Amino acid sequence: MIVATRTSTRQARALPPLVAIVGPTAVGKTATAIRLALDIDGEVVSADSRYLYRGMDIGTAKPTVAEMRGVPHHLIDVVDPTEDYSLALYQHDAYQAIADITARGRVPILAGGTPLYINAVLEGWRIPEVPPDPAFREEMEQVARERGPEHLHQRLAAVDPAAAARIPATNVRRVIRALEIYHHTGRPMTELEGKSPPPYRVLIVGLTLPREELYRRIDRRVDEQIAAGLVDEVRGLLEAGVPPDAPAMSAIGYGEIVAYLQGETTLPEAIERIRYNTHRYARHQTTWLRRMRGVHWFDPREPGWYERLLTLVRTFLAGNETDLNSADVD
Template identity: 45%
Template sequence: MVAATPPVIAVVGPTGSGKSELAVSLALALDGEVVNADAMQFYRGMDIGTAKITEAERRGVPHHLLDILDVTEEASVSDFQQRARAVIADIHARGKRAILAGGSGLYVRAALDLLDFPGTDPAIRRRLEAEEQAAGLTPLRARLERVDPVSAGRLGDARRVIRALEVFELTGRPFSSFMPERKYFQPAVQLGLQVDREQLRERLAARVHSMVQQGLLAEVQRLDAAGLRHGKTASRALGYTQFLSVLDGQADEAQAVEETIAATRKFARRQLTWFRADPRISWLDWQDPLLSPKAAALCG
């Protein structure tokens, strides 16, 4: 009799909460391997500014879907879904446990949930991008408000607005109609790290200062030479946008640090809002000295 496949484990929560560390501890305890679900850690060379887990911190645990894109390439949720599911299937086929770790909420859901992605049409997208370049985002947002008010109220930046309009033109359906129900694609256990918000605020500030000391500006300079500005996804990463302004002489390092801290804290709040909306997540105290064994006990 063939043994049942164990559930996928997902470690989620806001940036700076210790997801990578817990994922490694679980992998060591459960004979597992880690699958990255942080969109910015897909990029080669984006190490300091994304707090990418180092080889030493991985403690010999195999990590998948790190360093899979150049900074000029655009990250795709649908591409990630295919890659992540293939990696998870391979890990399980070898008798190991798959542990998804990351704070990019839609990417986590793409790996775990029943979620179909509409196709793309480069010609439609190029036309919409040209319209945005010529007249700004306001007319496109107004158009989206007419055909898909749910998405219009939820999407902020030009890339997402253009994507929503592309999907509507391509399918005749609102982009919002493609959001999934909370139904797993395969058995899964989600573990969320419950944080003290004030302590997290301080930790995030300290982490940004540490990134600067480690050489964040030099990293951004190297990636700028590799085409960072031309990457639609990578160029928007926290810290990288702000330190490109330093290279351009539009801000000094102190300003970039403060802007990065503020943006990171705002991002962490959005992550908490996203994950708190999912009732399937089991929340654990991020500072519990028994965090790892308690998390392992929930993994089935």
């Protein structure tokens, strides 16, 4: 897929390139991005919301220094688990990283599976820049606890019906964010939003596996995370003062272990819950990916898949967009 402003073909080719690698969790995006970066003189910009947090390494399957193989990575370990990090801030930081990489004459590779992050960058979302208001959020959370999420959702429907129509009442965090934006601007969140194509030409490549194989990889990774010390990692975060209800701790693998450490479940039950929740998240990602247009898909099980992917990327970087279909024979 080539994303560019609606200019002449010549002007579009003058735009700097951005390669995006997408796919469900455990499909191999990180390793592929690193391998590709080594082959095309690139740097990786993470689009995984879990990679942002320092000290959350095992449960997020964050690449180690050895696994990075010297490839510079951006937007990894940028905030503490107790800090807020908004979508607007991610988009700003991602655009800055992409610009810096391009200025050095290297190729930015956006890699990850967080749908909001990917879309915010590739579609150029206009995101209301309203900073978090802890006092307002606590007030709204108290309302949700005392009167129920539906009451909070009704408040949103009264000031921003379009947002209420797309945000379920059960997603209290997003309901509060929409109310927070209205509270500070006096305007509905949906009125402030929009899209402005970013100043890149974009190639999107996707990795895909049959569901059964993906689930096997997920389950194997969960077992490896437990063996690597996930329980101790979560215990250490709690002992360092990270609240168990901090947004970062809602990441899959952390909330389940918190429940175990608090005596609410057994370790085998927590592990099974991690597997189940990761399977569900992979299905959610797959549903989102099916809606993405112009993705060039590759199955990592097939012989020669990476060589075909590399040929496609090199064709794109050479500016031969008309030859992309012939280069992509997957």
